[in-house]
Amino acid sequence: xxxxxxxxxxxxxxxxxxxxxxxxxxxxxxxxxxxxxxxxxxxxxxxxxxxxxxxxxxxxxxxxxxxxxxxxxxxxxxxxxxxxxxxxxxxxxxxxxxxxxxxxxxxxxxxxxxxxxxxxxxxxxxxxxxxxxxxxxxxxxxxxxxxxxxxxxxxxxxxxxxxxxxxxxxxxxxxxxxxxxxxxxxxxxxxxxxxxxxxxxxxxxxxxxxxxxxxxxxxxxxxxxxxxxxxxxxxxxxxxxxxxxxxxxxxxxxxxxxxxxxxxxxxxxxxxxxxxxxxxxxxxxxxxxxxxxxxxxxxxxxxxxxxxxxxxxxxxxxxxxxxxxxxxxxxxxxxxxxxxxxxxxxxxxxxxxxxxxxxxxxxxxxxxxxxxxxxxxxxxxxxxxxxxxxxxxxxxxxxxxxxxxxxxxxxxxxxxxxxxxxxxxxxxxx
Amino acid sequence: xxxxxxxxxxxxxxxxxxxxxxxxxxxxxxxxxxxxxxxxxxxxxxxxxxxxxxxxxxxxxxxxxxxxxxxxxxxxxxxxxxxxxxxxxxxxxxxxxxxxxxxxxxxxxxxxxxxxxxxxxxxxxxxxxxxxxxxxxxxxxxxxxxxxxxxxxxxxxxxxxxxxxxxxxxxxxxxxxxxxxxxxxxxxxxxxxxxxxxxxxxxxxxxxxxxxxxxxxxxxxxxxxxxxxxxxxxxxxxxxxxxxxxxxxxxxxxxxxxxxxxxxxxxxxxxxxxxxxxxxxxxxxxxxxxxxxxxxxxxxxxxx
Numbered sequence: 001x002x003x004x005x006x007x008x009x010x011x012x013x014x015x016x017x018x019x020x021x022x023x024x025x026x027x028x029x030x031x032x033x034x035x036x037x038x039x040x041x042x043x044x045x046x047x048x049x050x051x052x053x054x055x056x057x058x059x060x061x062x063x064x065x066x067x068x069x070x071x072x073x074x075x076x077x078x079x080x081x082x083x084x085x086x087x088x089x090x091x092x093x094x095x096x097x098x099x100x101x102x103x104x105x106x107x108x109x110x111x112x113x114x115x116x117x118x119x120x121x122x123x124x125x126x127x128x129x130x131x132x133x134x135x136x137x138x139x140x141x142x143x144x145x146x147x148x149x150x151x152x153x154x155x156x157x158x159x160x161x162x163x164x165x166x167x168x169x170x171x172x173x174x175x176x177x178x179x180x181x182x183x184x185x186x187x188x189x190x191x192x193x194x195x196x197x198x199x200x201x202x203x204x205x206x207x208x209x210x211x212x213x214x215x216x217x218x219x220x221x222x223x224x225x226x227x228x229x230x231x232x233x234x235x236x237x238x239x240x241x242x243x244x245x246x247x248x249x250x251x252x253x254x255x256x257x258x259x260x261x262x263x264x265x266x267x268x269x270x271x272x273x274x275x276x277x278x279x280x281x282x283x284x285x286x287x288x289x290x291x292x293x294x295x296x297x298x299x300x301x302x303x304x305x306x307x308x309x310x311x312x313x314x315x316x317x318x319x320x321x322x323x324x325x326x327x328x329x330x331x332x333x334x335x336x337x338x339x340x341x342x343x344x345x346x347x348x349x350x351x352x353x354x355x356x357x358x359x360x361x362x363x364x365x366x367x368x369x370x371x372x373x374x375x376x377x378x379x380x381x382x383x384x385x386x387x388x389x390x391x392x393x394x395x396x397x398x399x400x401x402x403x404x405x406x407x408x409x410x411x412x413x414x415x416x417x418x419x420x421x422x423x424x425x426x427x428x429x430x
Numbered sequence: 431x432x433x434x435x436x437x438x439x440x441x442x443x444x445x446x447x448x449x450x451x452x453x454x455x456x457x458x459x460x461x462x463x464x465x466x467x468x469x470x471x472x473x474x475x476x477x478x479x480x481x482x483x484x485x486x487x488x489x490x491x492x493x494x495x496x497x498x499x500x501x502x503x504x505x506x507x508x509x510x511x512x513x514x515x516x517x518x519x520x521x522x523x524x525x526x527x528x529x530x531x532x533x534x535x536x537x538x539x540x541x542x543x544x545x546x547x548x549x550x551x552x553x554x555x556x557x558x559x560x561x562x563x564x565x566x567x568x569x570x571x572x573x574x575x576x577x578x579x580x581x582x583x584x585x586x587x588x589x590x591x592x593x594x595x596x597x598x599x600x601x602x603x604x605x606x607x608x609x610x611x612x613x614x615x616x617x618x619x620x621x622x623x624x625x626x627x628x629x630x631x632x633x634x635x636x637x638x639x640x641x642x643x644x645x646x647x648x649x650x651x652x653x654x655x656x657x658x659x660x661x662x663x664x665x666x667x668x669x670x671x672x673x674x675x676x677x678x679x680x681x682x683x684x685x686x687x688x689x690x691x692x693x694x695x696x697x698x699x700x701x702x703x704x705x706x707x708x709x710x711x712x713x714x715x716x717x718x719x720x721x722x723x724x725x726x727x728x729x730x731x732x733x734x
Contacts, residue, residue: 019442048707050573086595088576089569091622098442100620112597119599228435241455245488253487259452259601264438288483296438300451300484313459337597351602354459413602420606422596 017093020226023102023117023150025141026127031158035127035196036090036103039218042203045092087117097222111370111385112337114144115425119411121145122226123152130163130193133173136371139180143370146184147333147387147427149407151229153181154190156217161195165208183373185404188224192217230297234401235263235271236324236409237317238353243302255286255302256311261353261408262401263319265295265303273309274316274399275326280307297408314355316399316409324409326397330359331429333368333403334390336382338416338423342390343381348423350394352412357396359414365389389429402430443628446621447480452601453580453617454484454564458491460605461562461613465522465555468494470502470510471680472637473566476626477618478513479635481564493520495563497551499543500527501661501682509638524554544682552588555612562605562613570622571710580619586610623678623710624703631696640677643694648673654687678703678710 026032040046090101102117118124124145128138138155145153155177163169170193181189192201193212200206203218215223243255265271269282285295286302295301303317311317318324336342342361350359366375367388375389382388403410414424440448457464466481468474481490496510514521526546529535535549555563569576579595581603596604605613618626630637647658649670656662658670662684675688676699693699 017442018439019445049709086577086592088573089620090576091570091620093622093624098622098625116597116599120601227439230435230438232435232438240452241459241485243485243488247488250487257455257484259448286486288486294438298445298448299440300448300455302486349606351604354456407600411600411602413599413604415604415606420604420608422599422604425597425599 018097018226019100020097020123020221020224021100021102021121022123022125022221023104023114023121023145024125024127025104025114025118025145026125026138026156026158031129031196032103032127035156035158035194035202036101038196038199038202039099039101040090040092042199042218043092043094045090087113094218094222099221111144111335111387112425114141115148115335115337118145118148118150119407119425121148121150122229123154123221123224124150125154125156127156127158128173130157130159130166130169130173134176134180138177140370142177142181142184142186143373146181146186149185149404149427152188152190152224152226153186154192154217154220156196157191157193158196160193160200160206160209161198165193165200165206167209167211170209170212190214190220190224192220231262231406232264232296233262234322234406235265235269235317235319236261236401236406237265237303238355238399238409239311239313239315239317240354242312253304254308255304256315256317257300257302258317258354259300260295260297262297262406263322265301265317266293267291270320271305271317272320272323273305273311274318274323275397276310276315278307278309279320280305280309282306314353314396316353318399324399324401326399328394328397330392330394330398330400330412330426332390332392332412332426333387333429334382334414334424334426335387336384336424338421339384341381341383342388342424347417349415349417350392350398350412350426351415352398352400353409355396355398357394357398358417359392359394361390362393363391365391390426392426398428400428403427404430443625443632446618446625447483447629449601449620450477450480450617451484453603453615454481456603457562457564457605457613457615458485463558463560464492464562464564464615465558465560466490466492466494466564467551467566468496468510468513468521469566469680470496470506470513470638471566472626472630472641473568473618475509475513475635475637476621476629477564477566478517478519479629479633480617482517490517490519493522495522495524495551495554495558495560497547497554498523498525498527499547499682500525501543501684503638503640503677503680503683503686505640506638506680509636512636522554522558524550526550529553542682542685544685548588555588556610560612561607562615564615564617566618567616568621568623568626569619578616578619580616581605582614582616583607584612584614588612590614624700627696627700627703631700638680640680640688641699643674643676643692643698645672646675646688647671648675648688651687655689656687657683659683 088103092099104113104117126141174191194201201216239256240258245253267282272279283304283306285292344361346361364380366377367379401409410428412426413422416423529550530537534553535546579598647670648655649668676691677688693702
């Protein structure tokens with residue numbers, strides 16, 4: 001039996017480690033797969049059997065070189081067509097950080113897949129080909145990352161080996177991008193000259209670009225500071241589930257389970273329950289079978305209140321003098337993700353935090369051209385992969401914040417009630 | 431003393447745990463009849479532990495479902511029973527033998543039990559009216575799984591259509607279903623094999639003994655070490671011998687290979703996994719070797 005249970009005090013390889021989620025962007029020819037392949041390969045995250053299978057497929061297809069994109073294109077139809085259709089998630093780790101890559105396709109259906117991948121990303125990585133400089137695609141991706149408030153952006157100027165590792169080329173693209181980025185909300189930008197194929201400045205510092213004194217890509221990914229990207233001031237606790245054991249042992253237990261979306265909750269805090277407006281105090285915060293003295297994002301906890309107030313799923317716990325205003329009129333940017341068009345007067349289901357209801361499209365104010373940032377006010381419809389500003393009226397009041405303040409309480413999805421499909425991603429203005 | 435942002439930092443394992451618990455609660459709140467698919471292997475045990483945490487001090491508000499292949503390791507079934515008893519959850523067993531006897535699936539003598547699991551599982555989901563089935567699939571396991579959403583929609587035939595997946599944004603999961611459809615839910619999508627082992631070590635979670643190094647009579651087949659058992663007769667030229675081994679995955683005893691290993695506790699296993707050059711499935715699972723898209727094809731039919 002001694003081997004049947006685990007040994008206490010086991011080695012913690014990843015227990016104390018940090019997590020960084022990043023989304024990749026850039027068109028296929030910019031070398032995205034090669035870069036991901038190299039990051040995975042150099043961090044020893046590609047296994048021998050995976051590599052063998054890729055090598056076998058590459059040679060069967062008559063390729064001259066091992067096609068690392070076969071590692072990331074996991075579906076039969078993707079391999080058949082040689083394109084990435086859908087977001088894939090990849091994992092690698094270094095001694096102090098674990099990375100989740102949302103590998104988004106650079107294909108025509110870019111917008112909705114980029115939005116999907118970037119919605120949870122701490123960092124966006126845009127790849128450009130040094131020979132071509134900024135393209136429409138790289139600008140578009142930067143715009144999307146900024147719209148989605150991805151707090152950190154890295155511009156990788158790739159294929160530096162093909163421009164003789166020229167400092168001048170780097171500086172020209174660097175300046176052009178910085179100029180463009182002033183129009184966007186990009187709080188943190190790093191520009192790194194690399195060659196994914198030759199390995200310059202990806203993991204190892206390049207000896208071919210002595211003029212570059214910044215970090216390698218891997219060093220930057222490992223050290224970029226993401227802890228301060230959360231809102232630790234405004235308490236937001238959407239109630240997900242009411243825990244009522246109905247057992248003799250825990251007869252009177254009544255807890256409100258959820259994931260902290262903002263702020264720091266402490267026992268003794270005076271709180272308000274929305275939308276009812278009832279106030280109470282936090283009696284205790286449970287993390288499984290122990291109590292904690294603080295809860296902060298993104299902890300999943302169970303909150304107990306001193307008074308027996310009525311609280312159910314969809315409600316939100318906030319601080320008395322710092323609570324969102326419930327509203328049924330929503331002003332938001334949305335990305336339309338369905339084949340049909342979005343038109344005024346359309347009715348859809350809406351999911352915001354743990355709250356669901358229905359939404360009526362009252363007005364489409366403009367369609368945003370993600371290439372030029374031009375606001376087209378003549379268009380009163382949104383087609384597949386288009387982004388626009390809309391006014392919605394909802395059946396239930398939403399307990400929301402501007403997306404720029406809180407990515408959890410500021411976001412929502414729209415669902416087609418007939419098909420059940422998620423048709424739009426929304427970001428609340430304010 | 432004022433705390434800074436760095437003081438409010440969750441380790442990656444705590445972040446993964448928080449995310450998984452969020453998913454469990456979301457499903458319990460929004461689906462009429464969820465069920466947790468439980469094989470007794472390490473991933474499904476971690477899932478059960480996470481579910482235990484998500485609803486504590488209340489009991490897990492859904493049953494667990496095991497597809498009994500009739501070819502499961504006895505050590506795994508024993509661990510399964512201990513977990514189910516300790517947590518007081520209801521166990522639903524969908525047996526392939528019963529499914530064959532009732533004509534739900536057809537054993538033509540050529541189809542592996544692994545494939546017969548699909549029809550047996552879908553039948554159990556339909557018969558019990560389950561609308562959501564939690565699975566322990568991880569995206570790092572296999573390239574088709576890397577494409578899987580956390581909420582994976584299945585039509586009334588239980589099929590997965592990778593081209594028609596719903597976009598999944600933020601942590602806003604869409605659980606809408608039509609009559610007869612169900613959702614597969616993967617709360618540990620973002621965990622890696624190493625995360626699972628770290629968590630098992632950190633939480634002191636009981637797992638089947640076959641994961642630890644032990645003596646076993648094995649023989650070599652297709653480059654893998656297979657257990658000598660009457661269920662899997664030796665073929666010509668195969669010779670069984672006693673070796674020091676352990677398992678990296680728990681599946682059908684006739685298809686799951688073991689690796690030579692002296693790792694007898696969690697720290698040693700972690701060390702071994704961190705240095706491994708083969709994926710757990712590539713190293714030890716015969717069912718993924720049929721074709722390059724074996725997993726994708728099974729998943730489309732309704733496999734987990």
